[in-house]
Amino acid sequence: MWENGIDIYSVRVIRTRTNLYFGVGAIQYFADIADQLTARGITSVLVVTGRSSYKRTGAWEVVEKILNSRKISYALYDRVTPNPTTMQADEATALGKGIRAQAVIAIGGGSPIDTGKSAAILLRHPGKTARELFSQGFTPEGALPIVAVNLTHGTGTEVNRFAVLSIPETEQKPVIAFDCIYPTWSIDDPALMTGLSKEQTRFVSIDAVNHVIEAATSKSTNPLAVMLGKNTIELVVRYLPFAEKDPGDLNARYFLLYASMLGGLSFDNGLLHYTHALEHPLSALKPELSHGLGLACLLPAVVQAIYPQESFILADLLKPIAPDLEGKPEEAHEAGKAVQAWLNKCGVTQKLCDVGFRREDIDKLVDMTIKEPSLAGLLEQAPGYANATSVAAIYMNSFMPLV
Template identity: 85%
Template sequence: MWENGIDIYSVRQIRLRTDLYFGVGAIEYFAEIADQLTARNITSVLVVTGHSSYKRTGAWEVVERILKERNIRYALYDKVTPNPTTVEADEATALGAAAGAQAVVAIGGGSPVDTGKSAAILLKHPGKTARELFSQGFTPTGAVPIVAINLTHGTGTEVNRFAVLTIPETEQKPVIAFDCIYPTWSIDDPALMTGLSQAQTRFVSIDAVNHVIEAATSKSTNPYAVMLGKDVIELVTRYLPIADKDPTDLTARYFLLYASMLAGLSFDNGLLHYTHALEHPLSALKPELAHGLGLAVLLPAVVQTIYPHQAAVLADLLKPMAPDLEGKPEEAHAAGKAVQAWLVRCGVPQKLSDVGFQKEDVEKLVDLTIHEPSLASLLEQAPGYANATSVAAIYMNSFLPLV
């Protein structure tokens, strides 16, 4: 196996739209990033993060030391929640603006990084709000530089142009995608992720799998997205059981993180569709619901729905989970059951009723999916023809296991 020849302690620069420092110990390379900030005459930054993981992982100790050594002032916003809102982005922006922040350093998983991306746009557009941004009230023309220090192996947001926030008053969870929020620099250090709980480890890895299943089967997919997807599912199915058993296994964390990064690139190219469009209303209504768990609840029904339209691609993609699939449309139910069985083996058997929803909620969920513009645009990418009927069917088929 090619992974055996990789020195996980050798930090490499992976040159994408983002300059990514990848490997065990990559956090120390924040010094190089800080030098580049100084070279751009940046003397003040906004740090956006959650309540505790930035300290618990040791990331902040390194970042704060290097900022102080370089005489770079910082304003710290550490109130980002697991399903962040436009209110949080506005608070962070106001703090950064008061401090004269010229760049954003986001530390955390998708929630802090997406909040930081949003603040980076708003710092460049004084007077605009996050609600306007996520309601398509204006189109940004730029953003201040973004540094993303990633603390999970799921979202891929550290290498792509997407961000997600909830608008509390409308119960909507839109997506934005702008080239200006590709992070300028990112850090992927597996050593920062050994403290993820067993549940978090499972959920973020399932997020990465969802990214590539959608990206490889969308109407905008390309061979690059599909090939990345094959690698992602092979790596996650191989290394998630190892990390699940031993959270401190750095090799497992390295390749789960690599898979997550590849998945971020895959959906940056192929986009997303059903599973993410339908999950966003779930976690908008129940902010305590982990995004990856919401995706896991929906995934078997989604695979069953899209398999007839993309049977050959999915049979190839799902080979590590379902080696007997032959790429025939009539295998749709078997494909959904195989994905469901894999989720159960991962310790994630939950269905919609287990995460607090009832069948009476489906009408509202469909409405939030269909009528939120950014989610409707995701549905346009779904194979076949996505409409209120197909969305409702996926929700309804997610209440009980496929049998």
């Protein structure tokens, strides 16, 4: 396997639209980033994090020491929760305004980084709110420079132009996509992820798999998105069992993180459709629901639904999971069950009925999916023709295991 020749301790700069420091020990290269901030005349930054992981992983100890050594002042917003809200982005922005922040440093998984991206826009647009931003009330003209210190191997947000926040009062969870929120610099250090629990490890890895299944089968897909998708699934299937067996296995974390990064690039190019469009209403209604678990509940039914239109691509993409698929449209149910079997093997057996939803909720879920403009935009990317009927069918087929 090609991975055997990789020195995971050799930190490399991977250049996409973001300058990404990747490898074990990459957090120490925050010093290089701080020097570049200083060279740009940046002396004040807003730091956006969750409640504890930024300290527990050791990331903050390194970042704070380097900021102080470079005489870069900061304000710390450390109240981002899973499924973050527009209110949190507004609070972070207000803190940044108080110190006249010139850049944003986000430390965490998708939630803190997406909140930090949002604050970076709002700090460039005084008087605007996060709810306006996520309700398409204005189109940003730019954002402050963003530094992303990533603490999970799932979202890919450290290398792409997307952000997601919930609007609790309207029960919406929209997505935005703007070039101005590509992080200028990012850090992917596998050593910061050894503290992820088994559940977190599974869920973030499942998120990466969902990204590429959707990106490779969307109406906007391209050969790059498909190729990145194949590599992502191969790596997740190969290395997830090692990370679950030994959370401190840096080799496994390295390649799961690399897979996640590839997944972020894949959907940055190919976009998303059904699974993410249908999951956002789930976690908007139940903020305690892990995004990755919501995706896992939906994925087998989504694969079954789209397989007839994308059988050749999916048969190739899913080879590590379902090697016997031949790319025939009539294999749709078999493909969905194969994905379900892989999820079960990973220890994820829950369906919508297990996470608190009832069949009576389907009409509301369909309505939320169809009427939210950003989610309707995702549905436009789905293979075939996505409508209320196809969305309802996927929700219905996700209540119980496929049989």
